[in-house]
Amino acid sequence: MTNFAVGLFHGPDSALTAAGTLKGAGFATPELMSPVPIEGVEEVLGEKKSVIKHFTFFGGLIGGISGFLLAAVTAVLYLHPTGGRPIITIPPFLIITYEATIFFGILFTVLGFIISARLPAFRDRVYVPESAVDKFVVTVACDDDEHFKRAETILRDAGAEQVRELAEED
Amino acid sequence: MQAETKDPQYADIHRDVVRSIVETGPRYYVALATALGVTLLCFFFPWFYQLYYGIGAAGVNHPQVWGTYLASFIFWIGLSHSGTLLSCVLHLSNSAWRKAMYRSAEAMTLFSLMVAATFVMVHLGRPWFIHWALPYPNQMEMWPNFRSPLLFDVMAIGTYLTGSSIFIYMGSIPDFAAVRDRTTGWRNTMYTLLSLGWRGTDSEWHRLHWAYTFLAVLIIPLAVSVHSIVSWDFALSIVPALHQTIFAPYFVVGAIFSGTAGIVTVMFVLRKYIAGFDQYITRVHFDNLGKLLLVLSLIWTYINAIELFTGWYSGASTEHEALQYKLFGYYAPLYWEMILFFAVAPLLCIFKRFRTSFVPMLILSIAINIGMYTERFLIVGTSLSRQYLPDAWGVYVPSLVELSIILGSFALFTTLFLVFVKIFPSISMYEVKETMDIPKTEPIAPPEGNPA
Numbered sequence: 001m002t003n004f005a006v007g008l009f010h011g012p013d014s015a016l017t018a019a020g021t022l023k024g025a026g027f028a029t030p031e032l033m034s035p036v037p038i039e040g041v042e043e044v045l046g047e048k049k050s051v052i053k054h055f056t057f058f059g060g061l062i063g064g065i066s067g068f069l070l071a072a073v074t075a076v077l078y079l080h081p082t083g084g085r086p087i088i089t090i091p092p093f094l095i096i097t098y099e100a101t102i103f104f105g106i107l108f109t110v111l112g113f114i115i116s117a118r119l120p121a122f123r124d125r126v127y128v129p130e131s132a133v134d135k136f137v138v139t140v141a142c143d144d145d146e147h148f149k150r151a152e153t154i155l156r157d158a159g160a161e162q163v164r165e166l167a168e169e170d
Numbered sequence: 171m172q173a174e175t176k177d178p179q180y181a182d183i184h185r186d187v188v189r190s191i192v193e194t195g196p197r198y199y200v201a202l203a204t205a206l207g208v209t210l211l212c213f214f215f216p217w218f219y220q221l222y223y224g225i226g227a228a229g230v231n232h233p234q235v236w237g238t239y240l241a242s243f244i245f246w247i248g249l250s251h252s253g254t255l256l257s258c259v260l261h262l263s264n265s266a267w268r269k270a271m272y273r274s275a276e277a278m279t280l281f282s283l284m285v286a287a288t289f290v291m292v293h294l295g296r297p298w299f300i301h302w303a304l305p306y307p308n309q310m311e312m313w314p315n316f317r318s319p320l321l322f323d324v325m326a327i328g329t330y331l332t333g334s335s336i337f338i339y340m341g342s343i344p345d346f347a348a349v350r351d352r353t354t355g356w357r358n359t360m361y362t363l364l365s366l367g368w369r370g371t372d373s374e375w376h377r378l379h380w381a382y383t384f385l386a387v388l389i390i391p392l393a394v395s396v397h398s399i400v401s402w403d404f405a406l407s408i409v410p411a412l413h414q415t416i417f418a419p420y421f422v423v424g425a426i427f428s429g430t431a432g433i434v435t436v437m438f439v440l441r442k443y444i445a446g447f448d449q450y451i452t453r454v455h456f457d458n459l460g461k462l463l464l465v466l467s468l469i470w471t472y473i474n475a476i477e478l479f480t481g482w483y484s485g486a487s488t489e490h491e492a493l494q495y496k497l498f499g500y501y502a503p504l505y506w507e508m509i510l511f512f513a514v515a516p517l518l519c520i521f522k523r524f525r526t527s528f529v530p531m532l533i534l535s536i537a538i539n540i541g542m543y544t545e546r547f548l549i550v551g552t553s554l555s556r557q558y559l560p561d562a563w564g565v566y567v568p569s570l571v572e573l574s575i576i577l578g579s580f581a582l583f584t585t586l587f588l589v590f591v592k593i594f595p596s597i598s599m600y601e602v603k604e605t606m607d608i609p610k611t612e613p614i615a616p617p618e619g620n621p622a
Contacts, residue, residue: 010608010609011608011609012608031371031372031373032371032372033369033370033371033372034370034372034375035180035184035344035348035370035599035600035603036600036601036603036604037372037375037376037379037600037604038372038375041372041376045372048372048373048376050376050377050380052377052380052381052384053380053384056384056388067325070316071316074305074313074314074316075316075317077313078311078312078313080315089317092316092317092318092322093316093317095322095325095326095395095399096316096321096322096325098395099322099325099326099329099392099395100325100329102329102333102388102389102391102392102395103325103328103329103332103333105384105388106329106332106333106336106385106388106389107332107336109381109384109385109388110336110340110381110385112381113340113377113378113380113381114366116377117373117374117377117378119343119366119367119368119374120366120367121366121367121369122367125367125369126369127369129351131369131370132184132344132347132348132351132370133180133181133184133348133351134179134180134181134184134603134609
C-alpha cells in the first residue's frame with residue numbers, strides 16, 4: 001500500500017507551482033491530473049520522452065514492405081496473362097504500398113500509445129473524479145505521516161482548496 | 171444556477187454532455203424508431219427484393235451498368251471527408267473553432283464510410299459470386315488483382331475506415347473517462363472499459379497529444395488518397411467523359427465541399443435538439459463553416475470550368491460529344507441544377523449576415539448536398555450513356571428500388587448517428603474546456619447522482 005497526498009486546485013498555475021515545490025523539496029515526482037492538458041509541465045517536472053514516434057516509423061516501414069510484397073508476391077504466385085505487360089507493375093503496386101504504409105503506421109501508433117501510456121490500467125490507482133470536471137489535482141507519494149504533513153503544508157501554501165489522503169494497492 | 175448571459179464553465183459543458191448521453195426523452199425514441207423503420211423499409215427490403223429478382227430491378231442495363239448505386243457510394247465516401255478535414259487538418263493548424271464540432275464530424279466520417287461500404291454490396295450484379303473477390307487460396311488459382319482500381323479502393327477504404335474508427339476512439343478516451351465518473355450500472359461498465367483506466371495525468375495527456383498528432387498527420391494524406399482512388403475507379407476506364415486526369419482533385423474537392431455542408435446540417439440539428447448545445451455551437455462556427463464552403467465552391471467551380479475548357483480545347487470529337495451531351499443532352503436539367511446549387515448558391519456565403527444565420531445555412535447545406543448527389547449521378551449517368559460507339563448509348567432512369575435505397579441510406583446514416591449520440595460524447599468536452607477560461611473558485615461538490 002502506498003499513501004498519496006492529493007491536493008485539489010482550481011487552476012493549472014497553482015497546481016504546477018505546487019508540483020514544482022514538491023519536487024524541489026525532495027518528494028518523489030508528483031503527478032498532475034487535469035481535465036485539460038496543462039501547458040508548461042515539462043519545464044517544472046522535467047522533459048518527457050515520447051517513444052510513439054519510433055512505433056509510427058517502424059509501423060510505416062513494415063507496412064510499406066508488407067504492402068508491396070502482398071501485391072507483388074500474389075501477382076507472381078497467381079499469374080494472369082498480361083499481354084506482355086509487366087507482372088510486377090510499379091504504379092498500381094505503389095498505391096497499395098502507400099495505403100499499407102499508412103494502415104500499419106496507424107496501428108503501430110496506437111500500439112505505441114497503449115504501451116507508453118500504460119493503458120489499459122488493470123489495477124486501481126489513485127484517482128480523483130473532480131479532476132475530470134474542473135479541478136487540477138496534484139498527487140505525490142508519501143512514506144509516512146510526517147511526510148504527508150509536509151506535503152500537505154506545501155500543497156496548502158500553493159493554494160490547494162482541499163487536501164486528501166488516498167491509498168493505492170501496490 | 172448560471173445566469174443566461176454568463177459564459178459556460180467547465181462544469182457546465184461537463185453536465186450538458188453527460189446529460190445528452192444519459193437522459194433520453196421521447197423525441198429521441200420517436201426519431202430512432204422512425205429512422206430504423208425507414209432503413210428497414212426503404213433500404214433493406216428493396217435490397218432483398220433486388221437480391222431475389224436480380225439487378226434488373228435496379229434499372230441498370232447495358233450500357234448503364236452502374237447507375238445510382240455507384241453515385242451513392244461516391245457521395246457517401248465524399249461526405250466522409252468532412253470529419254477528416256475538421257479533425258485533422260484544423261487540428262494541425264491549431265484552429266480553436268473546430269473544437270466543438272469535430273467529434274460529430276468524425277462520427278459522420280465513420281458512418282458515411284459504413285453506408286458507402288453497404289453500397290458496394292448492393293451494386294453487385296451477381297452477388298452469389300462475391301466469394302470470388304475474397305482473398306483465399308482456391309483451385310481457380312485466382313487472387314484479387316491489385317492492378318485494378320477496385321482493389322485500390324478496398325485497401326484505401328479499409329484503411330480509412332480503420333483509421334477513422336481508431337482516431338475517433340483515441341480522441342474520445344478522456345471524455346469516456348469523464349462520463350464514466352458520472353454513470354452507474356451498465357453504462358459505467360461500458361465507459362470503464364472504453365476509457366481504459368484513463369486518469370488525465372500529465373504523462374497520459376502527453377502521450378495522447380503525440381499519438382493524436384501522428385494519427386492526424388497520417389490520416390490527412392490517407393483521406394486525399396481515398397477519394398483520388400475512388401475517382402480512379404472511373405478515370406482508369408476508357409469511357410470518354412470518365413477518362414480524365416482532373417478526376418482525382420475534382421473528387422477530393424467535391425468531397426470536402428459536400429462533407430462540410432453535411433457538417434453544417436448536423437451542427438444545426440445538434441444545437442437545436444440537444445439541450446445546452448447551443449452554447450457551444452454558435453454563430454462563429456457557422457460563420458467559419460460558411461467561409462470554408464465559399465472557398466471550396468470557388469475551387470470546385472474552377473475545376474469544373476477547367477474540365478469544360480480542356481474538353482473543348484482538345485478538339486477531340488468524343489470529348490466534344492461528351493460535353494455536348496452533358497450540358498445540353500437528356501440530363502441537362504440536372505446539370506444546370508447542379509451548377510445552381512454548387513457554384514451559384516454558395517456565393518451567398520460572401521455575406522456575413524448569411525453565414526451567421528442558422529436556417530439559411532441549413533437550407534444552403536441541404537442544397538449543396540443535393541447538388542453533390544446530382545454531380546455524382548451525372549458523372550456516372552452522362553458518361554456511361556454516351557460511350558464510344560453509338561450502340562453503347564442509352565438513357566438511364568433510376569427505378570423505384572434504387573430511389574428507395576437512396577432514401578434508405580440516409581435513414582441508415584441517421585440511425586447510426588442517433589446511436590452514436592447516446593454512446594459517444596458528441597462534443598469533445600476537454601477540447602471545448604481548453605477554449606474556456608479557467609473555472610472560478612467554487613466549493614467542491616460531490617458528483618451528481620445518475621438520473622438513468
